Amino acid sequence: MCASTVVKIAVINFQPVLEDSRPNKVATLRKMEHFIIEAVKSNADIVVFPELALTSYSGFPPDTAYELSEPIPGDSTSVIQKIASQYNIYVAFGMIERSGSKLYNSVPFIGPRGVLGVYRKVHPARFAEKWATPGDSYPLIQTPWGPIGIGICYDNYCFPEVPRIYAIKGARIHLNPTAIPQFKDADDTLDFYFTMLGARSVENNMFIASANFVGKQGDYDYFGHSMVIGPKPGKMNYHIYAGPLGIDEGVAIATIDLSSLKDLCLGVRTIFEDRRPETYTPLVKG
Template sequence: MRIAAVQMDFTLADVPGNLARMIEKVREAHAGGAKLVVFPECALTGYVFDSLDEARPYAETIPGPSVSAISAVCVEMGVYVVYGMLERDGDRIFNALALVGPKGLVGSYRKVHLPYLGIDRFTDFGDQPFAVYDIEGVKIGMNICYDGGFPESGRCMALMGADLIVLPTNWPASAVTAADYMTNTRALENTVYYAAVDRIGVERGVPFIGKSRICDPLGRTMSAADHANDAILYADIDVARARNKHLVREAGVNEVNRIADRRPEMYGTIVEPHSLKRPGR
């Protein structure tokens, strides 16, 4: 399966305009052979809202209007799309992703780890377990931005059989080291394809750094974008490579399997509750 990672700018609070530009990019990516098209975090709405009250009018249910609009394009072209949005569920607002295909909504994700930044200062913590979705034989897992800095997130989905993990993100300037190193590391440690899809532009004085990247199951960069320009990155996903966790460098001498070689009985500390105070909360 060929995937496309769309690095582009968005306009805060302009849902119709952002949606129209996304649909144009889906058509462009489809012309480039992509079957799955991935957009950044909060692509539909923008990110740097100053309050929940300001953001609330732009949040939608999942499924909802944008899922219907994207689904119509997916039907037309036979593609799948992952995009970021704000999800409304009763009085709660989540930083979320929707995965949409020719048959409508395939799945969704709510951001689990929230930094004290932008709209994440006000949204609710994701309350749904990590999940993996099968799209025409490729198993895909989803995270958002800050989630990528927590190896447990990617590992959970790798253990569920993910071939590809996508990370729509809005990286500010302070996240440059994450952009430079984290994507490759998450791919390597889980032996999966990993696609970090960032935005560009400046929103209310906050610059976003781009540097989107797709990595292979050995942690090698397959395709990368610069920090300032629109780009569509393409990569071909070979599920056999992602599912072969037993890597034989020299038979009987140098063999590793980062899934089978785990020692979960030694990891209890990771899931123990803590009493640390989250910044700003």
């Protein structure tokens, strides 16, 4: 059976529920359900929440991170799976995953029948994720629209290898659950955000669905601007297909046609065929 080429992707500007600065996962899951239902009203197929949406991104000490962690599958993924089954929708959201004695900054991708795959952040931010074990793989998520890739925040902005690996594997949709706060200069923040994701989308011929936090969490003030970005057909530039949302909570939905993607990078149709991996060994040397 051929994959469908048209998909509606919802990205969520989101703020988890905190009580006295402590995450309330039960209340946050109820809030996530509200936004999923809002996306369903617009016939969305996939809903993307931010990095660590379940708990917030607050620079937890290891003990707190462990208390907030869960296995996958687990209680929270079961809640989301029931919602996904009820509405026949697919959901990606960030959480602290516990596997044995290790914790991961993870994003499960959940469909009506359960967890389809889990991405573990390969490049945890050292200043805020001291509890996180780095992931070591790039699993493709098989969906009715073809394979989907996932990178988390820092993975996508500063390591172009991550989206490129997924593009080589055949992904034409890439998810960016992120927790990117406001820098000192607001214009610099937006320039960085658009420039990095725009470049990743154009150079890899893929649509990128980016979902960010809003509001204040601990020392971080988040600027939202969730969006779906991708190559602009017939142009050597990117196009924003949904959003960017502002600094308040909300939903942006893009209808994208994967058949519109052409193998174009600066006008060159053979970008992947022209790669010369044998010359890239310096990239993988320590």
